[in-house]
Amino acid sequence: MNTLKRIAVWLDDRLHLTALWASSAGHEVPASSGSWWYVFGSATLLCFVIQVISGACLAFVYIPSTNEAYTSLQYLNHVQFWGWYLRGIHYWGSNFMVAFMSAHMIQVFLFGAYKYPRELTWLSGLFLLLCTLGMAFTGQVMRWDQDAYWGLSIGAAILGRIPLIGGGLVHLVLAGPIIAGETLSRFFTLHVFIIPGLIIAIVGMHLRLVLAKGINEYPRPGHRVRRATYDAEYAEIIRKEGVPFVPQAIDKDLIFSAVTLVLILLFALIVGPKGPHGEPNPTLVDASPRPDFYFLSLFAALALLPDWMETFVMFLGPALAILILIALPFVANTGEKSASRRPAAVLWVILAVLTIVTLAWFGLTSPWSPHMTAWSGDPIPAVYLKGRTPLEMHGALVFQNKQCRNCHALGGVGGERGPALDAVATRLTAPEMVRQVIQGGGNMPAYGKKLTPAEVSALVAFMQTLRPQATPPSQNSAPPENKLPRDVAQILAPTAPSGKHRP
Numbered sequence: 001m002n003t004l005k006r007i008a009v010w011l012d013d014r015l016h017l018t019a020l021w022a023s024s025a026g027h028e029v030p031a032s033s034g035s036w037w038y039v040f041g042s043a044t045l046l047c048f049v050i051q052v053i054s055g056a057c058l059a060f061v062y063i064p065s066t067n068e069a070y071t072s073l074q075y076l077n078h079v080q081f082w083g084w085y086l087r088g089i090h091y092w093g094s095n096f097m098v099a100f101m102s103a104h105m106i107q108v109f110l111f112g113a114y115k116y117p118r119e120l121t122w123l124s125g126l127f128l129l130l131c132t133l134g135m136a137f138t139g140q141v142m143r144w145d146q147d148a149y150w151g152l153s154i155g156a157a158i159l160g161r162i163p164l165i166g167g168g169l170v171h172l173v174l175a176g177p178i179i180a181g182e183t184l185s186r187f188f189t190l191h192v193f194i195i196p197g198l199i200i201a202i203v204g205m206h207l208r209l210v211l212a213k214g215i216n217e218y219p220r221p222g223h224r225v226r227r228a229t230y231d232a233e234y235a236e237i238i239r240k241e242g243v244p245f246v247p248q249a250i251d252k253d254l255i256f257s258a259v260t261l262v263l264i265l266l267f268a269l270i271v272g273p274k275g276p277h278g279e280p281n282p283t284l285v286d287a288s289p290r291p292d293f294y295f296l297s298l299f300a301a302l303a304l305l306p307d308w309m310e311t312f313v314m315f316l317g318p319a320l321a322i323l324i325l326i327a328l329p330f331v332a333n334t335g336e337k338s339a340s341r342r343p344a345a346v347l348w349v350i351l352a353v354l355t356i357v358t359l360a361w362f363g364l365t366s367p368w369s370p371h372m373t374a375w376s377g378d379p380i381p382a383v384y385l386k387g388r389t390p391l392e393m394h395g396a397l398v399f400q401n402k403q404c405r406n407c408h409a410l411g412g413v414g415g416e417r418g419p420a421l422d423a424v425a426t427r428l429t430a431p432e433m434v435r436q437v438i439q440g441g442g443n444m445p446a447y448g449k450k451l452t453p454a455e456v457s458a459l460v461a462f463m464q465t466l467r468p469q470a471t472p473p474s475q476n477s478a479p480p481e482n483k484l485p486r487d488v489a490q491i492l493a494p495t496a497p498s499g500k501h502r503p
Contacts, residue, residue, distance in 0.1 A: 150289035300362040370417050
């Protein structure tokens with residue numbers, strides 16, 4: 001024991017381990033900061049460590065080549081022992097890391113922890129969030145499937161629209177004017193070396209700032225931040241109620257991190273990894289290349305934007321949001337910290353969360369995108385064909401062959417771009433259906449030049465049967481003399497014996 005003690009003292013004299021521990025893990029923090037609200041930062045760091053370890057293991061098998069990347073992922077999924085589980089851990093670790101990083105930034109904002117003297121702590125956290133999103137995006141590209149290929153195509157198209165420098169940025173990101181062999185190698189370098197290196201450097205600076213300026217005390221209503229007095233007030237808080245971070249304030253962080261680790265392992269075991277979904281094929285257009293959940297809201301916003309707003313929202317919107325977050329600790333770094341005294345801050349958080357969640361739901365369902373396999377892969381349910389007349393059956397055939405189910409669901413199956421047609425006859429009269437089919441409207445294109453009058457007549461006859469039993473069809477409430485426009489009456493006119501339509 002004396003020998004071990006002498007060795008420990010010798011090492012401590014040269015490495016100053018005791019002083020290092022006292023100034024880092026053993027530094028004093030306000031006792032109020034040992035709260036469940038403060039656990040998201042440590043959980044984010046745990047997720048990053050998981051990503052580094054699991055990513056290093058995956059790199060032993062993954063081949064960053066356009067010819068081999070998809071094959072190597074299939075090998076991991078189906079051949080390599082526990083390869084699919086390792087991919088699952090990496091995938092769910094990424095999801096949890098983005099979620100916890102976002103929750104941590106929201107908590108810091110609501111608790112006013114960006115105020116004096118922690119402006120740089122907030123900025124380092126903001127850049128960590130941006131780097132985390134960069135890791136997530138480059139990780140999606142590493143799957144190198146259809147979603148990754150077309151998602152990258154959309155991202156490159158957005159970059160290309162930036163005035164003056166768009167073409168240069170596309171060439172820089174793709175390693176050329178198009179997506180090619182060097183593109184994946186470049187994203188592999190970003191994902192494995194550059195962005196993780198930036199994160200490690202910024203995390204080091206972030207922790208140094210936390211140690212230098214302390215952990216934000218739990219905000220109390222009425223306790224305002226003043227530059228002239230805050231440092232002395234914080235020192236008094238530490239003197240009165242300060243406790244060592246380890247072991248007295250770390251207990252909740254350890255519990256939450258343990259739960260996080262268990263959840264990642266369970267999700268990886270039960271749900272497994274994502275993809276890859278089909279080899280990347282430039283000739284096979286993917287109508288809805290959905291990204292991972294943290295980009296679903298952006299995906300939906302870009303899809304739903306009107307044309308005239310695209311440039312403004314795509315470029316000025318994100319730049320303005322980042323500039324506001326950067327300027328926040330400098331323009332509002334004094335005053336109240338408590339969220340109960342800052343209703344505007346709470347409303348902004350609620351509005352942002354609701355907007356992101358709503359857009360993410362739209363991105364998940366993609367109601368604007370046709371369901372390209374619905375018309376051929378899903379036959380019309382028999383209940384909609386039973387007892388129909390020959391004209392109505394011909395209309396059902398037109399409905400199927402013209403791919404109407406790409407955009408309209410029937411029996412709960414089909415696209416969501418347009419409304420479901422199970423009860424369309426209770427909403428529209430026959431003339432209204434004819435007008436909608438021929439002229440289009442809303443999201444629906446005009447089919448007047450793609451369907452013959454006989455096909456329109458048959459299609460409308462079939463759609464007139466799409467209503468619940470014992471429910472009458474929609475009726476025209478207009479006076480008899482205005483019941484049908486002349487052009488609609490001509491289309492619905494019966495066919496003459498000669499086979500030609502009446503004039």
